[in-house]
Amino acid sequence: MTDLRVEGLQVAYETRPGERLVACQDISLTVASGEFVTIIGPSGCGKSTVLHCMGGLLPPTQGRVLFGGDEVVQPNPHNAAFVFQDYSLFPWKNILENVGMGLTFAGAGKTEIAGKAAEKLDFVGLGEFAHALPRELSGGMQQRVAVARALAMEPRVLLMDEPFGALDEQSRRTLGSDMARILEQTQRSVVLITHSLDEAIFWADRIIVMSARPGTIIEEIEVKAPRPRDLSMMTEPEFQAIRVRLFDLIQLQQAKKAPQPLAGGR
Amino acid sequence: MATTESAFRARAFRARAKHSSTVWALRLLLLLIVVGAWLYGTGPGEISFLILPPLGEVFSAIGGLVTTQVFWTALGVTVFEMLVAFLLAAVVGVSLGFFLSRTPLRAQASEPLLSWGYMFPVVLLYPLFLLWVGVGIGSKIAYAATAAFFPIAYNTLRGLRSVDEKYLKVGVAFGASRLATDRHIKAGAARPMILSGLRIGVSVVMISVVLAELLGSNAGLGYELQRAASTLRLPDEYGIALLLLVVAVTLQRVLELALRPRRPGQKAPSRATEPAAQLDE
Numbered sequence: 114m115t116d117l118r119v120e121g122l123q124v125a126y127e128t129r130p131g132e133r134l135v136a137c138q139d140i141s142l143t144v145a146s147g148e149f150v151t152i153i154g155p156s157g158c159g160k161s162t163v164l165h166c167m168g169g170l171l172p173p174t175q176g177r178v179l180f181g182g183d184e185v186v187q188p189n190p191h192n193a194a195f196v197f198q199d200y201s202l203f204p205w206k207n208i209l210e211n212v213g214m215g216l217t218f219a220g221a222g223k224t225e226i227a228g229k230a231a232e233k234l235d236f237v238g239l240g241e242f243a244h245a246l247p248r249e250l251s252g253g254m255q256q257r258v259a260v261a262r263a264l265a266m267e268p269r270v271l272l273m274d275e276p277f278g279a280l281d282e283q284s285r286r287t288l289g290s291d292m293a294r295i296l297e298q299t300q301r302s303v304v305l306i307t308h309s310l311d312e313a314i315f316w317a318d319r320i321i322v323m324s325a326r327p328g329t330i331i332e333e334i335e336v337k338a339p340r341p342r343d344l345s346m347m348t349e350p351e352f353q354a355i356r357v358r359l360f361d362l363i364q365l366q367q368a369k370k371a372p373q374p375l376a377g378g379r
Numbered sequence: 380m381a382t383t384e385s386a387f388r389a390r391a392f393r394a395r396a397k398h399s400s401t402v403w404a405l406r407l408l409l410l411l412i413v414v415g416a417w418l419y420g421t422g423p424g425e426i427s428f429l430i431l432p433p434l435g436e437v438f439s440a441i442g443g444l445v446t447t448q449v450f451w452t453a454l455g456v457t458v459f460e461m462l463v464a465f466l467l468a469a470v471v472g473v474s475l476g477f478f479l480s481r482t483p484l485r486a487q488a489s490e491p492l493l494s495w496g497y498m499f500p501v502v503l504l505y506p507l508f509l510l511w512v513g514v515g516i517g518s519k520i521a522y523a524a525t526a527a528f529f530p531i532a533y534n535t536l537r538g539l540r541s542v543d544e545k546y547l548k549v550g551v552a553f554g555a556s557r558l559a560t561d562r563h564i565k566a567g568a569a570r571p572m573i574l575s576g577l578r579i580g581v582s583v584v585m586i587s588v589v590l591a592e593l594l595g596s597n598a599g600l601g602y603e604l605q606r607a608a609s610t611l612r613l614p615d616e617y618g619i620a621l622l623l624l625v626v627a628v629t630l631q632r633v634l635e636l637a638l639r640p641r642r643p644g645q646k647a648p649s650r651a652t653e654p655a656a657q658l659d660e
Contacts, residue, residue: 205567
C-alpha cells in the first residue's frame with residue numbers, strides 16, 4: 114500500500130521580477146506504508162523543498178502530491194507530521210505541553226491531550242521531564258520531544274527535515290539509531306532528509322539521491338539489511354559499498370558545481 | 380555538564396547577593412544625604428519657609444493629613460482613576476495589537492501611527508479632554524488611558540510582528556487556527572514585549588493622572604496638592620507630594636509584580652537539571 118505519492122513535482126521561486134529559480138523538478142516518488150525513505154543530496158538541492166511539499170507546507174509550482182489518493186493542499190498533521198531541524202519547541206511551554214501542542218491545535222480535550230502527550234513522552238524515554246522547560250534539555254533530548262510531538266498526532270507518515278543536523282557526530286549516531294528503533298516499533302512510514310551518508314543508509318529501506326540544483330532524482334538505492342539494525346551495521350561490507358556509491362554520486366555533483374574539487378583530482 | 384553549570388549558577392548567585400547588599404547600603408546612604416541636606420537647609424542653612432518647610436513640620440502635616448476624611452477620599456479618587464485608566468488602556472491596547480498584527484498590511488499601516496502617538500506629548504490634548512468629558516474623573520481616566528494606550532499597543536504589535544518564523548511554521552504544520560496561533564504561539568513568543576509595554580503603561584498612567592489632576596480637576600490628590608500650593612500651605616503640599624510618591628511606588632510595585640515575566644510551567648524546576656547530564660552524551 115502506498116502512503117504518499119509525488120508526481121512530477123516542480124518548485125520554482127521568483128527571486129526577482131523576471132528571474133526564476135528552480136529549486137527542484139521532475140520529482141516523482143512513492144512512499145509505501147511502513148517504509149523508511151531517506152532523501153540525500155548536496156546542500157541546496159531542494160530536498161527540504163520536496164519534504165515541505167509532501168507535507169503541504171509549500172504549494173508545488175507543477176505536479177502534485179497525493180496522500181492515500183487525495184491531493185495534499187494544506188498540512189494535515191494526522192496524515193503527515195513534521196519534525197524540523199531546529200526542534201522548534203515553544204520555550205514558553207513545558208515539555209508535556211509542547212508534546213501535546215498538535216492535539217491542542219486540533220481542539221482535543223485537556224485530559225486527552227495530557228494522557229496522549231505523557232504516553233508519547235514515555236515512548237521516547239523522556240517521561241520524567243514532563244514539567245521541565247525545553248531549554249533545560251540537551252539538543253538531542255529536545256529533538257526527541259519534537260518527535261514525540263509529531264507522534265502524538267498518530268500520523269501515517271513522519272516527515273523529518275535533517276532532524277539531527279544541529280547535533281554533534283556522536284549524539285547524532287546514538288540518537289539516530291535510538292530513534293530508528295523507536296520508529297520501527299511505531300510501524301509508521303518515515304521520510305528523512307539528511308546530508309549525512311551514514312544516516313541516509315542506516316535509516317533507509319530506500320535511499321533517494323538528488324542532484325545539485327535544480328534538484329532531480331538521480332538514483333534510488335535499496336538497502337536490504339534486516340531490521341532491527343544497530344550501529345554495527347555500519348561496519349558491514351554492504352553498508353560500505355552503498356556508502357562508496359553515495360559518496361561518488363554526491364561528491365561528483367559537488368565537484369560539478371564547484372570547479373576546484375577539494376578532495377583528490379579525478 | 381549539569382554540575383558545573385549549577386556550581387556556576389551558585390557562584391553567580393552569591394556574587395549577586397553580595398552586590399545587592401552593597402547597592403542597598405548605597406541607596407540608604409543617598410537617602411540619608413537627602414534628609415541631612417534638608418535638615419541642614421531648614422536649620423543652619425536658613426532656607427526660606429516658603430521654599431522648603433522644615434522636615435518636622437512636613438511630617439506633622441502628613442500625620443494630620445492621614446487622619447482627615449478629605450485625604451482618603453482624594454486618595455481613593457486618584458487610585459480609582461489610575462486603575463480604571465490602566466485597565467482600559469491595557470485591554471484596548473493589547474487586543475488592538477493582536478488585531479493589527481494579523482495581516483502585514485494592517486501592521487505596516489498602523490505601526491507608524493502608534494509610534495507617533497507614543498512619542499507625541501498627549502498632555503497637549505488635555506484641555507480638549509476637559510472640554511469633551513468635563514472636569515470630573517472622566518477626563519482624567521480618558522486622558523491617562525489614551526496616553527498609556529500608545530506604548531501598550533505599539534509594544535504589543537512590535538512583539539507580535541517579531542515572532543520567530545520557526546514557531547509560526549510549527550503552527551502551520553500542526554494545523555493551528557488563527558485564534559490558536561494567537562493564543563499559544565504569538566502570545567507566548569511576544570509575552571516579554573507585551574509585558575514591557577504594560578509596565579511602561581503603568582508609569583504613563585501614574586504620571587498622566589496626577590498631571591491631569593494638577594492641571595484641572597475638582598478631586599483627587601493632585602487637586603489637593605494644587606490647592607495646598609495655591610494657599611501657601613507648604614508643609615501640606617510637601618506632605619501630599621510625599622504621600623503621592625508612596626502611593627505611586629506602591630501601586631507600581633503591585634502592578635509590576637503582577638506583570639513580571641514568569642517562568643512558564645513552573646512546577647518542577649530543579650528535577651530536570653540532574654538527569655540531563657546522563658542522557659546528554
